[in-house]
Amino acid sequence: MAKRWKERPSGSTWGDWGDDDELGRINLLTPEKVLQGVGEVEAGISFCLSLPLDFPGGTALNQRRHPPVLAPTEDMRGNSGAFYNVHMKDMEEGHPKYVDVWADDVVTLSLQYSTQWDSLAHVGAEFDADGDGVEEAVYYNGYRGGVDVVGPRSDARGDGSSHLCFAHHLGLEHMAATGVQGRGVLVDLARHLGHDFRLVDLETLQAVMAVDDVVVEPGDILLLHTGFATKVLEWDREPDAAQIHRTCCSLDGRDQALLGWIADSRIAALVADNYAVEGLIGRDRDESRHSFLPVHHLCLFRLGVPLGEMWYLHELAGWLHEHGRSRFLLTAPPLRLPGAVGSPLTPVATV
Numbered sequence: 001m002a003k004r005w006k007e008r009p010s011g012s013t014w015g016d017w018g019d020d021d022e023l024g025r026i027n028l029l030t031p032e033k034v035l036q037g038v039g040e041v042e043a044g045i046s047f048c049l050s051l052p053l054d055f056p057g058g059t060a061l062n063q064r065r066h067p068p069v070l071a072p073t074e075d076m077r078g079n080s081g082a083f084y085n086v087h088m089k090d091m092e093e094g095h096p097k098y099v100d101v102w103a104d105d106v107v108t109l110s111l112q113y114s115t116q117w118d119s120l121a122h123v124g125a126e127f128d129a130d131g132d133g134v135e136e137a138v139y140y141n142g143y144r145g146g147v148d149v150v151g152p153r154s155d156a157r158g159d160g161s162s163h164l165c166f167a168h169h170l171g172l173e174h175m176a177a178t179g180v181q182g183r184g185v186l187v188d189l190a191r192h193l194g195h196d197f198r199l200v201d202l203e204t205l206q207a208v209m210a211v212d213d214v215v216v217e218p219g220d221i222l223l224l225h226t227g228f229a230t231k232v233l234e235w236d237r238e239p240d241a242a243q244i245h246r247t248c249c250s251l252d253g254r255d256q257a258l259l260g261w262i263a264d265s266r267i268a269a270l271v272a273d274n275y276a277v278e279g280l281i282g283r284d285r286d287e288s289r290h291s292f293l294p295v296h297h298l299c300l301f302r303l304g305v306p307l308g309e310m311w312y313l314h315e316l317a318g319w320l321h322e323h324g325r326s327r328f329l330l331t332a333p334p335l336r337l338p339g340a341v342g343s344p345l346t347p348v349a350t351v
Contacts, residue, residue: 005129005142011263012302014141021141022174024120024304028219028268029182036219037183037329041350047316049332049347050115051229056310057237060244061275065110067237073104112342115229117334118307121149121170121341123300125291140304143169149341172343175306176336182268184330184349185220188212188317189249190227199252199279202261214326218266221330225313226250228274232310250279253294262295263303270299271308308332308347316349325351 008014017027054067112118124139137145148169189200192208209216216222228248232239250272252258262270270277278295291297299305320326329350334343 003142004144005138006131007129008142009125009127009302013304014302019141021304022120022143022170023178024140024306025266025268026175026178026180026304026306028266029178029180030219033182033219033268037181040183040325040327041329043323043351045319045351047319047349047351049311049313049316049349050345051232051310051312053109053114053344055114055237056232056235056239056244058239058241060239060241062112065113067113068107068109070105070107073106109344111335111337111340111344112309114344115310115312115347116308117172117175117332117343117345118296118300118309119167119170119172119175119334119341119343120300120304120306121167122307123293123296124149125297125301139170140301141170167339167341171337171339171341172334173336173338173340176333176343178333179331180269180333181329181331183220184223184271184328185214185216186223186225186313186317186320186326186328187214188225188321188326190225190230191317191321193226193249195227195231195248197246198249199254200249200258201252201255202258205251205258205261212321212326216265216267219268221269221271221332222265222267223308223311223313223330224251224270224272224274224277225317226272226274227314228272229310229312230273230314233312244275245280248274250274251277251295253278253296254284259294259298262298262305267305269306269308270295271311273311273313275310277307277309311347316351319351323351 003019005014013024017023057067059066120140124137124145126135127138128135129138129142130136139145139149143149149167151166187205187209189208192211226248231247278293296307299307330347332345332347334345337343
């Protein structure tokens with residue numbers, strides 16, 4: 001395949017793992033890194049890091065993302081119900097001999113409603129990858145908007161076929177195939193900063209890490225505990241429409257030092273228990289052309305670092321604090337759903 005770009009964004013990892021790479025820094029989850037994670041297992045205790053997938057509840061957090069709708073499928077006669085008997089009269093003469101009772105179900109689910117991974121196809125940018133002075137919509141490693149990442153239309157593949165796959169490249173099925181297993185490292189911001197809304201710059205992040213003796217190395221998956229997901233559980237599917245946007249801390253994407261540290265740290269993925277990892281600050285005073293979500297832009301577009309959002313970290317954070325630890329084995333594959341831009345998951349931390 002011909003190279004898709006002539007110019008790559010400054011400081012990006014485009015091409016570092018080949019012209020056709022679709023994993024980004026997930027490539028850093030090498031067998032050696034998995035063994036480092038396994039080496040952190042001492043107690044044999046596992047923690048579920050997912051919210052129930054019908055949380056936060058409602059659409060106050062994002063009007064485009066709706067709670068899941070779970071329903072039973074039809075029985076063999078086309079009737080809906082919570083369960084049905086298996087009367088295979090077409091196969092048996094007289095009275096059916098089977099005693100089985102079955103239940104199947106179906107769900108309509110916004111893939112980024114609750115605990116989730118953002119893929120590298122989630123956020124791109126207008127960038128002159130061709131070097132011809134004209135910006136075009138591109139994603140990580142030069143994959144093109146409208147070609148490699150498209151909307152659901154009948155001619156999405158250009159051959160007239162009906163195909164609803166959104167991401168022909170950079171979908172989360174590639175990440176899922178790796179198993180996404182390695183060493184997780186948790187920074188407990190909530191314990192030190194409380195639960196009021198604030199933006200966390202590099203100085204604050206490093207101060208918390210220093211107090212708790214947290215060290216992040218290349219290939220680690222960094223998890224930030226802010227307390228947001230814990231608050232979401234307290235609201236019990238009825239979140240406060242105002243407070244949900246002003247609760248707990250988030251990374252300050254405007255802090256250039258923080259962005260530089262994320263790049264230099266060579267983390268494989270970045271995760272938080274809050275919404276979006278970084279603060280949604282709206283309009284700013286910078287009149288230059290720039291990203292609305294700088295951390296997303298850096299991680300997904302430039303570096304190939306997937307983002308995890310709204311993970312449940314409360315119990316894990318408490319156990320790690322009690323035992324003077326910050327590292328653990330993390331297993332966190334997304335759904336192996338071809339073309340998915342985002343995916344729910346049930347991550348597991350083992351200590």
